[in-house]
Amino acid sequence: MLEELQELRKQLDAELQAITSLRELEDFRLRHLVRRGTLAQVRERFRQLPAEQKPVVGRELHALEEAIRQRYNEIRQRLETQAEEQLTVDLSLPGRRFFLGGRHPIEQVLADIVSIFTRMGFCVAEGPDIEDDEHNFTALNFPPEHPARDMQDTFFVTPDRQILLRTHTSPVQIRLMRTLPPPIRAIVPGRVYRNEEINPRSLAEFHQVEGLVVDRTTSFAELKGTLVAFVQQMYGPQTAYRFRPSFFPFTEPSAEMDIRCVLCRGEGCRVCKGSGWLEICGCGMVHPAVLRNGGLDPETYLGFAFGMGIERIAMLRLALDDIRLLYLNDLRILQQFR
């Protein structure tokens, strides 16, 4: 058996000598070093030798195993280091591309709106997303049976329906009137919530910007002038617009503002539903009851207000026909912005 061991040692040495890759080394390990490999088989036969042969053969076998494992480890280390070096010094590889993050379209549109209104003397205010019925509805002159209070529209936080997720940014009007002495000139960006089916035109969570002006003298003319100035900066000086009479519980009179469809320029398309016009905001003179609920005397003060959806504006800029595209976080969409 001694001779056989010497033969085996020569053979394994030769094999190791010839190895040039980690792949070949692994083949070697699988042939000889694993539980049923060559070395294990030799050791099995060794166990069956007569006792008097064991000391001499055992020493030889042990030396063989040690030597092979040691060489195996050396070769493995050498090959691994080589592989790593090859990886790190391949100067012919193209550089790795990295992406700079960008601001989300909603943030960009909001930044534009804020910049236009702050240049007109407005400040920026905020209010809480979780509101009470008082601020969201009652103080805004919503009659108790008004449909906007229905379960369908509002996410209630408490079973008595007194605490809710605000359905619009208008409740901040009340908070401003109750805390700031007039004159007030503020815009209020924020997130709003409606218990609505999610579809191409509506989300259950979206954004609005509210505007509120309260002073001793102001007028519907000033409201129109303010919104026209906004539209001309946001959509271009030539943008055609119109005001339509409308209804909101918290304004009287109330109106909605439309601009010429930016996609079809008035011809009629899918986005403007063939009308050639796009509604961009609701507005009106603050209702005397709302001024009173805000702690202000309607004989002394007048106000106007407006509210617009930010997603709408972002969709128009990108000519998106599905509001959900804004929240896919698909870079192909986000990168088109700006």
Ligand code: DAH
């Ligand atoms: N709060 C209204 C809504 O969510 C939008 C609105 C309309 C706000 C008229 C106003 C306003 O301030 O005067 O639909």
